Amino acid sequence: MECCYSPTTNPSFSSFKFLDCESFSSTRFSRSRLSSPRLSNPFLKVNDRINPISHQHKIYYSRTYKKTIYAESRNQGWDFGRFVKTLYFFNGPPSPIKIFESLIASFSSPSASEAEKSMDASGIILVAGATGGVGRRVVDVLRKKGLPVRVLVRNKEKAEKMLGPDIDLVVGDITKASTLLPDYFKGVKKVINAVSVIVGPKEGDTPDRAKYSQGIKFFEPEIKGDSPEMVEYIGMQNLIKALKDNVGLRSGKLVFGFEDGSSRVLPWGALDDVVMGGVSESSFLIVPNGSETGGPTGLFKGIVSTANNGGFTSIRTKNFDVAENLCGYDGLELRVKGDGRRYKLIVRTSRDWDTVGYTIGFDTVKDQWQSIRLAFSSLRPIFRAKTVVDALAFDPSQIISLQACFPNFSSFILMFSKFEYDGKLNPTFVEGPFELPVSSIRAYIADPITPRLVHVGSAGVTRPERPGLDLSKQPPAVRLNKELGSILTFKLKGEDLIRESGIPYTIVRPCALTEEPAGADLIFDQGDNITGKISREEVARICVAALESPYACDKTFEVKCVVPFSEQYTVDPENPPPEKDYDVYFQSLKDGITGKEMLERTPVSV
Numbered sequence: 001m002e003c004c005y006s007p008t009t010n011p012s013f014s015s016f017k018f019l020d021c022e023s024f025s026s027t028r029f030s031r032s033r034l035s036s037p038r039l040s041n042p043f044l045k046v047n048d049r050i051n052p053i054s055h056q057h058k059i060y061y062s063r064t065y066k067k068t069i070y071a072e073s074r075n076q077g078w079d080f081g082r083f084v085k086t087l088y089f090f091n092g093p094p095s096p097i098k099i100f101e102s103l104i105a106s107f108s109s110p111s112a113s114e115a116e117k118s119m120d121a122s123g124i125i126l127v128a129g130a131t132g133g134v135g136r137r138v139v140d141v142l143r144k145k146g147l148p149v150r151v152l153v154r155n156k157e158k159a160e161k162m163l164g165p166d167i168d169l170v171v172g173d174i175t176k177a178s179t180l181l182p183d184y185f186k187g188v189k190k191v192i193n194a195v196s197v198i199v200g201p202k203e204g205d206t207p208d209r210a211k212y213s214q215g216i217k218f219f220e221p222e223i224k225g226d227s228p229e230m231v232e233y234i235g236m237q238n239l240i241k242a243l244k245d246n247v248g249l250r251s252g253k254l255v256f257g258f259e260d261g262s263s264r265v266l267p268w269g270a271l272d273d274v275v276m277g278g279v280s281e282s283s284f285l286i287v288p289n290g291s292e293t294g295g296p297t298g299l300f301k302g303i304v305s306t307a308n309n310g311g312f313t314s315i316r317t318k319n320f321d322v323a324e325n326l327c328g329y330d331g332l333e334l335r336v337k338g339d340g341r342r343y344k345l346i347v348r349t350s351r352d353w354d355t356v357g358y359t360i361g362f363d364t365v366k367d368q369w370q371s372i373r374l375a376f377s378s379l380r381p382i383f384r385a386k387t388v389v390d391a392l393a394f395d396p397s398q399i400i401s402l403q404a405c406f407p408n409f410s411s412f413i414l415m416f417s418k419f420e421y422d423g424k425l426n427p428t429f430v431e432g433p434f435e436l437p438v439s440s441i442r443a444y445i446a447d448p449i450t451p452r453l454v455h456v457g458s459a460g461v462t463r464p465e466r467p468g469l470d471l472s473k474q475p476p477a478v479r480l481n482k483e484l485g486s487i488l489t490f491k492l493k494g495e496d497l498i499r500e501s502g503i504p505y506t507i508v509r510p511c512a513l514t515e516e517p518a519g520a521d522l523i524f525d526q527g528d529n530i531t532g533k534i535s536r537e538e539v540a541r542i543c544v545a546a547l548e549s550p551y552a553c554d555k556t557f558e559v560k561c562v563v564p565f566s567e568q569y570t571v572d573p574e575n576p577p578p579e580k581d582y583d584v585y586f587q588s589l590k591d592g593i594t595g596k597e598m599l600e601r602t603p604v605s606v
């Protein structure tokens with residue numbers, strides 16, 4: 001709540017301070033001052049007629065709060081009806097006891113750090129297929145770098161045995177959409193997908209696929225378990241559907257507003273200084289043709305006054321039924337028509353009324369439509385108008401509401417206020433009418449964009465159908481594509497889903513995978529032409545490096561090492577080669593090359 005009273009920690013209520021209310025935050029009132037006869041109008045006074053349980057200026061609302069609240073004012077009538085309406089909008093049907101209990105509960109709420117319980121889990125990297133040959137090495141590389149990892153696996157016991165009992169683990173099967181629960185993606189910002197249809201030797205193998213570690217010998221392969229279509233295509237569809245809602249889209253996510261045929265409205269309500277006895281008043285409405293393009297826009301407008309010690313207006317969304325997960329994004333972009341004033345956006349990640357609001361001020365330019373980017377990293381945890389030094393980090397996966405003075409992922413608030421925080425004043429504040437058209441609020445991914453999904457595919461995916469190819473010179477998977485349930489065809493279809501998804505991606509297509517160590521010189525190529533081998537450990541390192549490289553974003557490439565099949569690559573454990581700067585390779589990559597260009601080329605008739 002922007003503004004309300006709180007008893008101090010002194011249980012005798014010998015002094016009071018205002019809660020979270022910028023205007024009053026630093027004001028302290030002694031008991032004697034509060035009840036001074038010199039104060040002609042009460043700031044917040046509940047009279048006997050409206051509350052049946054009040055008696056002789058003493059009100060017995062709860063066991064913890066028993067005094068009438070008074071404060072000084074600039075002598076203007078207070079609109080009790082609007083006060084009740086405000087509480088009704090945010091708290092439901094107006095039971096007087098409920099209203100005052102909710103108010104009083106906020107007076108006596110715990111400290112900010114106790115009140116705020118959201119988890120700080122942003123930035124987790126989810127590894128799908130973490131029990132596979134590449135996947136488990138990806139986990140290893142991430143852990144060595146100290147990065148937060150979660151794994152998505154089919155078999156918990158197998159995963160714990162392989163990765164240790166302390167691994168952050170979720171159980172799911174990508175072929176079954178219902179097993180990919182939204183909770184799995186909370187706090188996840190990036191994903192490495194090393195899931196693959198299982199191919200094993202026809203003659204059998206040990207459960208840990210020992211034959212793949214025996215060096216260069218050809219085993220007649222067959223599909224084990226789910227078909228390539230199920231894993232590589234249907235499974236990819238399911239995974240992408242789950243990720244789209246969670247890891248972020250290149251074009252961002254509309255949180256509120258109207259854009260190119262799409263729209264999203266939020267349950268905004270006014271939350272003005274009336275809740276503390278002030279007389280400022282605001283509203284939020286949709287103007288059908290008020291946007292810069294003549295389309296609809298939201299309009300935050302009102303009249304702000306410092307009478308009765310007030311000085312702020314805001315609009316706040318009701319708490320969202322399901323917390324808005326914006327973990328995949330870096331901030332919120334507001335499209336507003338400025339009026340030269342400074343406003344605030346507050347985002348809340350708790351359902352409680354009186355909690356930390358992650359707050360940021362923004363300046364507007366008079367009479368100009370402008371896009372204002374507010375980075376999550378610059379949100380300041382504010383509680384009762386003061387910065388909370390030890391607040392939990394902002395968790396963009398848990399937005400409950402917005403307030404304009406804007407804030408919550410459980411709610412948002414947009415605000416125009418005389419007060420900033422920590423005792424500072426808004427330099428642009430003037431009393432009187434104001435208007436802020438807001439046509440959209442969009443979550444955005446900051447530039448330079450880096451991949452959100454790194455996928456381990458396979459060299460050769462475009463070759464089975466490629467005209468004029470000498471199959472005898474191709475790897476087994478290309479030659480045996482049909483026998484293996486069209487494995488490469490479905491891998492390509494899965495890749496296409498990624499490229500079309502709008503999720504910033506990298507597709508790494510290794511040549512034949514080996515159990516050799518990383519370290520050999522590499523060849524990166526595009527167009528799906530090369531053959532050769534590469535170490536699984538090296539592929540894992542490439543995947544992790546791609547996560548942070550803008551050069552790797554939206555690229556598809558093949559990779560192998562320079563060492564021929566006939567030669568075993570080894571390293572001296574005492575003197576291992578230095579880790580590569582993979583950006584050098586990523587920088588050579590081009591957009592839009594997949595090898596499908598060859599399939600689309602029509603043969604020249606002779």
Ligand SMILES: NC(=O)c1ccc[n+]([C@@H]2O[C@H](COP(=O)([O-])OP(=O)(O)OC[C@H]3O[C@@H](n4cnc5c(N)ncnc54)[C@H](OP(=O)(O)O)[C@@H]3O)[C@@H](O)[C@H]2O)c1
Nearest residue numbers: 129131132133134154173174175195196458510511512513
């Ligand atoms: N082998 C090669 O020479 C070669 C060459 C080029 C490219 N590639 C490609 O490189 C990639 C990685 O290879 P790899 O050797 O690491 O593969 P892998 O060892 O076979 O690992 C596959 C992983 O996917 C998981 N998985 C399979 N189906 C799943 C499902 N429905 N839901 C969730 N997880 C599932 C497996 O889990 P379980 O442990 O539960 O089975 C396993 O963790 C694959 O796409 C492969 O096709 C391989």
